[in-house]
Amino acid sequence: MTCDSNPCRIFVLRDQKILVDMSTQPPAIPMQGTAEDMGLCLADGYHLGSRDGLDCHAFSVPSRTDSPRGMDFLGLRKLFGVLDPGQYAMAVRAFAVLNWDRTCQFCSACGSRLKRHAVILAKECDACGFIMFPRISPAVIVLVERDDKALLARSSRFTENLYSVLAGFAEPGEALENVVRREIREEVGIEVKDIRYFGSQPWPYPDSLMIAFTASWAAGEIAVDNDEITEARWFTAADLPKIPDKVSIARWLIDWFIEKHRKEYK
Ligand SMILES: [Zn+2]
Known part of the structure; x- marks a missing residue:
């Protein structure tokens, strides 16, 4: 039994893919009953919260599990813009919770097995x-x-001729504004000002929370570190190179920039 008598949606992960009912239009995360009736063995689920009046539960199934008929296991990138946004957001949460559950098994203080x-x-x-x-x-x-x-x-790290905005992880004890200044300085050698919050995106591969900012150039000329960054340039909105696809907040930042300058190059 996964839920009480209320109808609920079940987020079933096999490796790094999630079960989607492809027989509906648009495709959807299956309801309780549909997947279980098709022979999936679901146990030890996590309650993720509720969305659109439906309780949502997450389960892992073994790698050898076959997809039930009419359903498929798909990665988050493929599901962006396909699933209803509310279901997509809950799928991201399911990935994050189950990845954590899988990798957090023992106490980091004494080594004993943990319990929920x-x-x-x-x-x-x-x-x-x-x-x-x-x-x-x-x-x-x-x-x-x-x-x-x-x-x-x-x-x-990019495998193709792709350009994107700069990014970097926060270090312990570091304010986000300082991470912005440090990463830009380390990677391309320039100083920035007017740092403004833009938005955020959880990305559960495995547990990132991307926090986006805009900033203005303050001083310095581009000098790439040739470690993480191999080339960096200033681009106008009318002359952009190949940029990331719409699934990532990197693209949302670039789209914001394009929209801001749209009138100028029309
Ligand atoms: Zn302990």
Whole structure:
């Protein structure tokens, strides 16, 4: 039994893909009953919360599990813009919770096996009382403007001829504004000002929280670190290179920049 008598949606993860009912239009996360009736063995689920009046539960199934007929296991990138936004947001949460559950098994203070906390989303150690919460790794992502141009860079991690905005993880004890200044300075050697919050995006591969900012150039000329960044340039909105697809907040930042300058190059 996964839910009480209320109807609920079940988020079933196999490896890093989630079960989607492809027989509906648009495709949807299955309701309780549809997936279970098709022979999936669901146990030890997490209650994710409720959405649109439906309770949502997340379950992991083994790698060998076959897709029920009319359903498919798909990754989050493929589901962006396909699933209803509310279901997509809950799918992101399902990934984050189940990835944490899989990788957080033992107490980091004493090494004993952890058990789930009875009330909150956490695990606790019976041996020493330590409580471990889901890990979230904050990273900033920044669009820097200079006059009518935006700074885009090629990362050594990119496999194709793709340019994006700069990003980097926060370090312990570091304010986000400082992460913005430090990352930009380290990667391309310039100073920024007018740092403004733009928005955020959780990205559960495995546990990132992307926190986006805009900023203005203040001083310095581009000098790439040749480690994380291999090339960086200033681009106008009318002359952009290949940029990330619409699933990421990197693209939302660049789209904001394009929209801002749309009138100028029409
Ligand atoms: Zn312990």
